[in-house]
Amino acid sequence: MSHVFCMVNCNNFYVSCERVFNPTLQHVPVVVLSNNDGCVIARSNEAKALGIAMGEPAFLREQFFRKHGVRVFSSNYALYGDMSRRVMQTLAQFCPSMEVYSIDETFLAFENPRPGELTALGRQMRATVRQWTGIPVSIGLAPTKTLAKIANRFAKKHPQYEGVLDLTAMTPAEVESLLDRVEVADIWGVGRKHTRMLKSFGIHTARHLRDAPADWVRKRMTVTGLHTLLELRGRPCIELEDVAPDKKAICASRSFGKSVTTLFELREAVAAYVSRVAEKLRAQQSRAGRLQVYILTNPHKDVPQYSNAMQVALPRPTAHTPELIAAALGLLERLYRPGYVYKKAGVMATQLEPETPRQLSLLDPPEEEDARRMALMTVLDRANAKWGRGTLSYAAAGLDRPWRMRQASKSPRYTTCWGELPVVG
């Protein structure tokens, strides 16, 4: 049995989501900013053509945006998350094995396809997603995930492929000349450090890496680098993760929208983040054995710097918000130093373990207390799911939250909020 991996990637996903609900954004430069309106994290083709780079700080480009009529949006994750779900549901109809890899990417695995059949199927998938969701996608097919990613890039970048490229339908010589045109930096799994290292040894393209000695790569780039090399040779090492494994760490962190100096404000922020972590723990039916809190000043600014983290083993694994808030605030008291301007705080839960199902009849008193507390958490989660995040929250997390992130240019939550539905007429 052999299968062909398929990578489906949404083109300029966040921008495409904005365009679905706002036709005036077609054919003009559009960018979407990160949380806190910090830097550029999505660009339309027109914005790319203007030379706007991924990750550029937005405040350095404000003049430029105005001058070139660039339409700027804060990120709207309620919208993008919902659109992503629609795209994935559409794709799932074409293939039983699917791994949703990120908000805008998914792998599919086709078993024993007939030669050449997948290009046509890819075209059909692409047209269907476009028609049902409004989102344009590109599709790459190959014998390994790493090669499917490469095929996907070509499908997206070169219009002659009409959005679909199947490496299994090409000759070895054709694949080779394609790998000649891929820089090592653009290979999935090769980052900045390894790029610099490889180039210093004269390895510049995917073909060079494919043909490098395996044991040398193993030594220099660990076993993950070896897997990349083997996958470039067409030997699958990275399997499809059909069922998403439980997360091993869950965190929540944010930069502040305004400067924060007092312990009071930090307490509110940390309590809010830890509430979020607790929700995620319960959503995965896990409890945390350890909790970490960190705070830091703005490393980009020329001000006195302080950054520190502390963690604690919890008395018992828990997903109970008040217990976690108490632990986090205890850590914060010890971390806090007055006299600094804080920019960011974060909370991370680790040593997660599954919430064990309990038999009600066998409860001893402490477990009964535990069950009662978790029942309250369930009520809270249901209310927040139904009426929106933050409907019920702990007072420790603050009310007006002046430290909240900035989102000056957010579009409506067109699809997930009754009050923000687009009006036709």
Added chain:
DNA sequence: TCTGGGGTCCTAGGACCC
């Protein structure tokens, strides 16, 4: 006074991903 080896578990740090 000086001297082992083998194994496990945990954490920190680095590299990577989107």
Added chain:
DNA sequence: TCTGGGGTCCTAGGACCC
């Protein structure tokens, strides 16, 4: 005024045990 957030995996090294 102003530079994102949330994860994974691998390895080295320390602590501890026999």
